[in-house]
Amino acid sequence: MEQWQYQMQNFVNTIDKLEKFINITQEEREAIASTNTKWGTTPYFAGLMDRDDPNCPIRKQVIPSPREKVNRYGIENYLIYKENRSNEEKRPDTIARQYHDRIAFTVMNICANYCRHCFRKELVVDESLHFNFNVDEGLAWIREHNEIRDVLITGGDPLLLANDKLEYIISKLRDIPHIEMIRFGSRVPIVLPHRITDGLLKVLGGFHKVPIWLNTQCNHAKEITEQTAEAVYKLMTAGVNVGNQAVLLKGINDDKKSFKELHQKLLTVRIRPYYVFYCEPAPGIDHFRTPVEKGAELIRDCLRGHTTGLAQPMYVMATNIGKIPLMPDYYIMDKNEEEYTLKNYKGQITKIPNIPE
Numbered sequence: 001m002e003q004w005q006y007q008m009q010n011f012v013n014t015i016d017k018l019e020k021f022i023n024i025t026q027e028e029r030e031a032i033a034s035t036n037t038k039w040g041t042t043p044y045f046a047g048l049m050d051r052d053d054p055n056c057p058i059r060k061q062v063i064p065s066p067r068e069k070v071n072r073y074g075i076e077n078y079l080i081y082k083e084n085r086s087n088e089e090k091r092p093d094t095i096a097r098q099y100h101d102r103i104a105f106t107v108m109n110i111c112a113n114y115c116r117h118c119f120r121k122e123l124v125v126d127e128s129l130h131f132n133f134n135v136d137e138g139l140a141w142i143r144e145h146n147e148i149r150d151v152l153i154t155g156g157d158p159l160l161l162a163n164d165k166l167e168y169i170i171s172k173l174r175d176i177p178h179i180e181m182i183r184f185g186s187r188v189p190i191v192l193p194h195r196i197t198d199g200l201l202k203v204l205g206g207f208h209k210v211p212i213w214l215n216t217q218c219n220h221a222k223e224i225t226e227q228t229a230e231a232v233y234k235l236m237t238a239g240v241n242v243g244n245q246a247v248l249l250k251g252i253n254d255d256k257k258s259f260k261e262l263h264q265k266l267l268t269v270r271i272r273p274y275y276v277f278y279c280e281p282a283p284g285i286d287h288f289r290t291p292v293e294k295g296a297e298l299i300r301d302c303l304r305g306h307t308t309g310l311a312q313p314m315y316v317m318a319t320n321i322g323k324i325p326l327m328p329d330y331y332i333m334d335k336n337e338e339e340y341t342l343k344n345y346k347g348q349i350t351k352i353p354n355i356p357e
């Protein structure tokens with residue numbers, strides 16, 4: 001058995017197993033006992049939890065909370081609404097479409113960590129939504145739609161599929177003349193870096209006309225280890241670029257120190273920050289959400305100008321009409337016929353001439 005399979009077989013999803021890693025609080029114990037959702041993580045990721053601090057950013061992403069039963073602001077049937085599944089052209093369950101030239105291809109609903117803040121929770125965590133994961137049906141749809149040039153393979157976590165299944169999907173996509181690139185969304189480099197095996201690298205790697213890009217999800221510097229660094233290095237050596245899509249989470253990364261550290265540390269393991277998402281209004285995750293402006297303020301107050309330009313993600317809200325950028329727009333102070341007045345990250349002011357068109 002390979003290490004990653006051992007990790008999945010010893011998944012930490014009972015109180016007894018969790019107790020080996022942390023001192024469980026009464027509140028956590030009750031929330032676990034009363035949840036009717038999927039929860040749990042790999043022994044590797046559980047090993048990164050703080051034994052005694054219930055506010056540990058990893059604990060909060062993994063262990064159910066009593067607050068999940070409160071749903072004041074979340075939208076019921078969120079995924080159906082958000083992915084336009086009820087009101088547009090008929091598509092297979094596996095295909096989510098918001099754009100003309102690219103789609104999300106949802107191939108399974110198993111994960112190596114059941115994130116409490118998951119926006120696909122109805123499909124993945126609550127299992128109240130059932131999809132038919134017929135990959136061939138999805139491939140046939142993609143083949144018939146020659147405007148699609150970019151396929152984002154997602155889940156669940158698609159890298160938990162067996163190597164031969166992944167090879168099948170990738171080679172079928174590469175056979176479609178209008179497909180120019182393939183992307184994976186996977187938390188595996190963070191929660192199960194052992195999955196980046198030589199066998200998987202053979203499937204994902206190599207010099208091909210249709211490249212593979214990967215975006216992972218890391219929300220706190222504490223999630224980044226030497227093992228993640230090695231997994232990312234191997235992916236890049238094989239030709240796979242690795243980016244990050246973080247979620248802005250209240251009490252986890254919505255303070256300046258955590259937010260800055262996260263983005264700096266990602267670069268030290270060669271992961272390029274791509275997006276930070278506003279936490280979406282799926283049901284039962286109100287307690288993770290900040291005001292919308294928060295992400296833009298954090299970029300203004302601790303990233304832009306304050307640290308390496310490569311550490312800057314784009315802050316976006318993923319909506320039913322696509323992703324909407326919410327970048328800070330505090331830089332142009334004034335504009336007249338002669339000049340622009342601009343402000344930098346320190347509040348200093350400068351002027352540049354306004355050149356008429």
Ligand SMILES: *Cc1c(COP(=O)(O)O)cnc(C)c1O
Nearest residue numbers: 096097098099102103104152323
């Ligand atoms: C996020 C998403 C994409 C990819 O968006 P990019 O901004 O290109 O990364 C494509 N399709 C759907 C349905 C998505 O949700």
Ligand code: SF4
Nearest residue numbers: 111114115118156187
């Ligand atoms: S890995 Fe992704 S799909 Fe799976 S639970 Fe976490 S956020 Fe949801």
